[in-house]
Amino acid sequence: MEPTLDALQDHRHELYERFAVAQVAVSADGREVSFMGPIEIGVEVGGFAVIEFEGARRVAVQVREVRMVEREGPQLDFTVRDQMAEIGVVAASVRPLMRSLGGSATTLGEFDGDFFLERRAVEPFGERPIRPATEDEVALIAEGLTGTAAAIEIGVLRQAPSVPATLRSTGFARHTFMCGQSGSGKTYTTGGLLERLLGSTELPIVVLDPNSDHVFLGSCDPEDSSPAAERHREVASGVHVARARGNGAEHTLCLDFSDLDLDIQALLLRMDPIRDLDDFRALRQVTATLTVPYSVDDLEAAAAAHHDTERLAARIGNLRIGEWDLWRREGERSAVEYDVSRARCVIVDVGSLSRPDERTAVALAILGRRWAGRRDREPVLLVIDEAHNVLPATTEDPLLAATAELGALIAGEGRKFGLHLFVATQRPGKVHPNVVSQCDNLVLMRMNGAADIEDLSTLFSHVPAPMLHRATGFGLGQALFAGPIAPVPLLAQVGTRVSPEGGGDVPTTWAG
Template identity: 45%
Template sequence: MTGDITIGTLADADGDAPATLRATRFNRHTFWCGQSGSGKTYALGVVLERLLLGTQVPMLVLDPNADFVRLGEVRDETDPETAAALAALDVRVLRPRGLGDATPLHVRYIDMTLRGRAATLQIDPVRDAAEYNALLHLESEVGPLESDRLASVLRDSDDPAKHALLRRLENLGVLDWDVWARGHESAEDVVDERPRATVMDLGGFHEQLEAKVAALAVLDHLWATREQRKPMLIVIDEAHNLCRPDPESDVEAALTERIVQIAAEGRKYGLWLVLSTQRPSKVHVNALSQCDNLALMRMSSPRDLAELGDVFGYAPADLLAASPHFLQGQALFAGGFVPEASVVQVAARWTHEGGSDVAVPI
């Protein structure tokens, strides 16, 4: 990555002094936060657009609310040169069941880690030792979990553990999930091609757990292939849903552990995080504390501001304290990706924002 990217204007300067970010410092993890209505998602989109044009780094966007599914669609008011450059980029959008014209969002169970496969089925290796052992050896006998033969193979077996595993599969409805690739192209395949951006729309699945399994499968895959040292900017919107300090399921626990591991060790392999959330206190502190860049939009919670002050000691206290009074679209940028901490009025988007607030009927 080279050069700086202009993201708006300095809010406390006379005139229209440009505000820039050091693109080269996105090789450190970034924490992006702001309460509802602050313009957090819109402003993050501005920065992602600028990174798309100003760098060559591929990005993966885990998008729970379809806010970034139009990242490749240029707004009419965008200047022609910028519009042409954006239109030439390879932006892939993966959505459940191929919503709209998008490619279906699928992952391969067979390629997940053993931890991920067991977590998907809520199997504990000690508590459910017999079923875990059956799962451990099953795929060598029948192939991938999503195989149509699986239920009949388990049903015809004389092994009580396999019968128990079949009951678990049927009770959870896992075999019927839309997320499984079943021989089709998977999100792992797309990410391996390193398009300029891959947007995974995690909303729209019938089962909420499917979205988290999809995220876990892709993050596990990136970690498993980390020795290739192919850079990837991993943007996790609403990070409090995927990196919780108090996970409530085995899949959530596996996701949190993987994200924390990437935060702690991923930089040397070219895996760089952007964690975005409305509630810093709801993101695991071991991921939060690894971030060297901070983007803070309007935040009124004293608890959250106090935690940010503790974790991000490089952010000036007076600017943190001013956060409750920021206007929509204003943000404090601090850390290695700015020459000095400053408040910025973020520029207009070049591409469409996927999601928006619903207006009150009048």
């Protein structure tokens, strides 16, 4: 007779009880740890676990990998009554498939009473019991790993929601790559990070904001009396916003034509140094006679004044570049002159400009001016949101290609001069590879594409691949922080921000 499903499950539960898998960990070098246990062991990738020794000694580890292990169980011999068989009784043998968990971890340190002492290696050990860390133990581990280093609180740890997730402030002296699909909370998280950097550090910040997402970073709900809001109010006056005319901003987003390098001016005028030999030579000659700052109109007038440079004046007039709303007018100040050492943070709302080439010209001017002044060795965090629009991996637009090359140059050489990048995008393959490859920090939010995860595994090989793959299951505002900004890779739920978010999705009121 065929047994019922309940009876089969009861038999399997009995097998797992009689042939239980030991919940133990071992290490041959005291650094890398292997463990195994039943399905119910309770550990997760990125979480903390505790290995117990004699005398109440406890060693903390971080789980790097968890995998399902399938094995044949013991041979079971039994007889069944079969009404269809001639003899009525049938003998049978079977080896049921049994499942357990195995994985790997790395040593973090040891507990000493109410303290945690960071040690990345202990003496090798044989099989010792392992279990998930309690919330109190996680708090001790987090406090011990942070130590006395300057830190900012970004949210809470996913494993222990009462334990703050803290990032090392000095870690932002390395380039940071932030990646997350649309709707993952990437913009909200960026704003929260900027708030905390403003409130807890003295690092000047320049933000290239293509979607007007951060234009309200310097404001706060007047009815919010939380400690975070009070801290932000103390620094909010140092946030300056530059927007195109007509947006009511304190600074008008504008440039002088002379803010652009000669090669960039030539790109705007659609000329090539080799193909357009005469026109390019005329551009060099005329600009050499002008006093900085000069405008497009100044250049056109000077070119028209001489017979041998009239073609240049005609080119400028035909392209109508002088009609761009971007150019500085009397009484205004060029965007390249913003002094972030005093302002602390400048939001450059390139999204307020109507023309794509105007937005690219602003990015080129600001990044170019920072690179030109690199030997002043003044630290600054250059935040490039939606970086695929500024530093694309591939483009047929010569202006964008020049911007991407400049970004790659800053990524490769800028850190030693205090030029630190924070690059945010939706997919790693959309940003210039020489920019992404120079980023040591990773902030990873929800991702859907397996191919994107594989790309990140190659680019950020210091982060365990199973941790990266967890991003496919992240909820809103959940993130992985790894690199110099974190003592160990951290899985966190990002906390609330106190400044309003400027952008946001269009409401789906049409659905009703």
